[in-house]
Amino acid sequence: MAAAAPGGSAAGLCPLLLLLPLLPARAAALPGMLPPRDTPSRERKELGGLWSFRADLSAGRDAGFAQRWYRQPLRQTGPVIDMPVPASFNDITQDPSLENYIGWVWYEKEVLLPPRWLQDSPSTRVVLRFGSAHYYSIVWVNGVQVVEHEGGHLPFEADISSVVQGSPGTLCRITVAVNNTLTPHTLPPGSIQYMTDKTRYPKNYFVQNIRFDFFNYAGIHRPVVLYTTPPAYIDDITVTTASSEHVAMVQYEVSVVGSTVYSLSLSLRDQEGKVVATGDGPEGELKVLNPNLWWPYLMHENPGYLYSLEVKMQAQVDGALLEDVYVLPVGIRTVHVTSTQFLINGRPFYFHGVNKHEDADIRGKGLDWALIMKDFNLLRWLGANSFRTSHYPYAEEIMDLCDAYGIVVIDECPGVGIKLPESFGNKSLQHHLAVMEELIRRDKNRPSVVMWSVANEPASELPPAGFYFKTVIAHTKALDPSRPVTFVTDANYALDHGAPYVDVICVNSYFSWYHDPGHLEVIPLQLTAQFENWYKTYQKPIIQSEYGADSVPGLHSDPPLMFSEEYQKAMLKEYHSVFDKKRKEYMIGELIWNFADFMTNQGTTRVLGNKKGIFTRQRQPKAAAFVLRERYWKIANESSCLPPVITSRSLFL
Helix, strand or coil: CEEECCCCCCCCCCHHHHCCCCCCCCCCCCCCCCCCCCECCECEEECCEEEEEEECCCCCCCHHHHCCHHHCCHHHCCCCEEEEECCCCCCCCCCHHHHCCCCEEEEEEEEECCHHHHHCCCCCEEEEEECCEECEEEEEECCEEEEEEECCCCCEEEECHHHHHCCCCCEEEEEEEEECCCCCCCCCCEEEEEECCCCCCCCCEEEEEECCCCCCCCEECCCEEEEEECCCEEEEEEEEEEECCCEEEEEEEEEEECCCCEEEEEEEECCCCCEEEEEECCEEEEEEECCCCCCCCCCCCCCCCCEEEEEEEEEEECCEEEEEEEEEEECCCCEEECCCCEEECCEECCEEEEECCCCECCCECCCCHHHHHHHHHHHHHHCCCEEECCCCCCCHHHHHHHHHHCCEEEEECCCECCCCHHHHCHHHHHHHHHHHHHHHHHHCCCCCEEEEEEEECCCCCCCHHHHHHHHHHHHHHHHCCCCCEEEEECCCCCCCCCHHHCCCEEEECCECCCECCCCHHHHHHHHHHHHHHHHHHHCCCEEEEECCCCECCCCCCCCCCCECHHHHHHHHHHHHHHHHHHCCCCEEEEEECCCECECCCCECCECCCECCCCECCCCCECHHHHHHHHHHHHHHHHHCCCCCCCCCCCCCC
């Protein structure tokens, strides 16, 4: 990715990043981040559609700040174009400079607010929320800065009540500046490299280097929403569950902001609307008799069973009695890990699933409901019961469907490409801890999320990785003791400094592809040695978290040659023969790389992206998809009648 920028320095400092403000130190506790929902006390207004857009093409990418574009309508600052939200901006136009643009881009939307939002007494609380924007965002409303946020893939919001209620009229102008530059201390990391040879490159030419194999799409990727609450409101809800044979316990904790004088009542309803348990107060336990447990897809005839927890708050504010209502889906399930098994509700669970990407033609990483539903239909057709959110948190809308359909999730943070020693320093570590806090805050109540992944293929053989991952994993466990924690490794088993701290070993390997390319005959020996070495060393269950081969759709070769559909099929079958032996011992899962082809940076080994998908980027099956479908349905049929192993409470500790 390349562009022109001013004043390249010998030290390689990026002027784009000199504009990034420093975020304050992490607060002791984050406020809640409950998904916006329409309730009797709350309203939503979605802001999707066309926004005004302008890339800052000035030499230093700083004209927008120098000229204060946020102080006036963006169209008055210079040429703007229409840009869809949510979507990545890279593939929308025919402008190649925008495809590879690095730096600040500006979005703007003018919105009419309902008058009742501005006239209620006591005043209605108005909140502006972004599902995600990549990578660093600063937001103004009517020219007033309301929030800034570092990191893509996770939501952020701002209470804008004082801004909009103090402005004349109901017009609300929202301005967003987004910067996609990556540094050694961002997550994922990257670096800016200036090309100083003037005989080969234009003046001030630079590239954004990344150490991960997917395209660094940028923009406002997920929905933007305005929503309201009363001035005293339910800020956060935390739910954990435990169960025995005939009784389940739903532990809850509710936080309220805006009043110290309030009452709380809770009702848990089943899918028929029947109240099965009630409670009151900010924390407690609900007892559910003969519960319907949350089961994974293909593990039960009624997978993904969700109760509805209705929380009602009544509070006194300025002499007025206010009510807030929030409804949270709740799945009752337990997770437990032994030295050889992964148990859900006391039964052995085997991950037969995929790795994915949020990636598609034109919209890039932008949320698209048609694509989401196609992917879930393909997952269920395939017989996949799980996926990892490689290599970043996926949209809340996707996670909602995992909860509802019973698709099990390994929830991964954006810790991909952590390769350089400087990315293991204290600055990177503090940001990594903050990202885990944001991820757990968002997804802590999801039954589909059974394990956190704190990184993918870091340079965990480096000495600083030991302290780094010990700290990140301990912090993650402190935030959420109810789930196991892992990271995904491709390091040598004897050199991995982070593996001692994980609960499950997740290992990536590409025998006969990146190693001994073209030699399928080495897979049985090398893969068997991989499993035996890891298990002998750590005595922990193992997931083959990535394996696969590129195949160009329609390219055929017999005998199988690399990049043909036949070679992809043959590689899978060689891996599967070893999997079938090891899953009788301590192997607890297999996740193919990848569900679908996806875009990457240009390179001599990438022809319009990574072709390791079993589906094309347009979601059409390759031959390998049918191999995997036959296998996954066979595994599902074999394991569907396993007897319970644990009948008492089995929350992971």
